[in-house]
Amino acid sequence: MGALKLKKDVSLEDEINSEIYYEQKYISYLKDYLNGVKPDLSIELIDLNKYIQQSIKKSKRFIGDSEIKVSFSIKGSSKFYSNPYYIEFIFDQIIENGVLFHDDLKKEPFLDIELVVDKDKLMVEYVDNGIGIPDDQINYIFNMYCWLSEKSKGYGIGLTLVKQFVENMAGKIFFNSSAGVGSHIQIQIPNAFAF
Incomplete structure (x- = not known):
């Protein structure tokens, strides 16, 4: 289990370099998706702790002057095999959104992440006390170009x-x-090791 209180504590140069790297990678994902290019779907052993920690670190750029407590736990002893390209992107996006849309008016903003891995699947659960989304907009959450x-x-x-x-x-x-x-948010991803 890990818990981090995120606050912006990086130098301007580090922040710019991180932003450039992240945007280049994001644009690459987008271009591939829009052009129908299938990414390399190789299967690898995924170090869940490493991927979660990296995604949390990358999300610091969205903190501003606030703080948010991000905690995570990983349960289960099975090894998880999947596509690292997809896993990194999924973790980055969900954690980024949890951090970006935290509620500054709440005394203790948080994002809790729980991963449970077994021989068949990975279950990922994200819970936050952020600004939330009104009922009339929930159906649009997965639509392209939706703000x-x-x-x-x-x-x-x-x-x-x-x-x-x-x-x-x-x-x-x-x-x-x-x-x-x-x-x-709950995500279920089959463990490629199970096949």
Whole structure:
């Protein structure tokens, strides 16, 4: 289990270099997706702890002057095999959104991440107490070019690609949210080792 209180503590140069790297990678994902290019779907052993920690670190650029507590736990002793390209992107996007859309008005903003891995699948659950999404907008969350908040940054396609990547791996994604309360995302991804 890990818990980090994120606050912006990186130098301007590190922040710029991180932003350039991240945007180049994101644009590459987008170009491949829009051009129908299938990424390398090689299967590798995934170090879940490493991927989660990297995604949390990358999300610091969205903190601003606030703080948010990000905690995670990994349960299960099975090894998890999947596509690292998809896993990295999914973790980055979901954690980025949890951090970006935290609620500055709440005394203790948080994002809790729980991963449970067994021989058949990885279950990932994200729960936050962020700004949430109004009921009348939830059906649009996975639509391309969708911005549902003035806090939105980027291209409005992150969750579209997350859903597509999860489905490309024969997985499922479930989303629930309430305005002013927060969001809850569950993702199930088959363990390629099981096949």
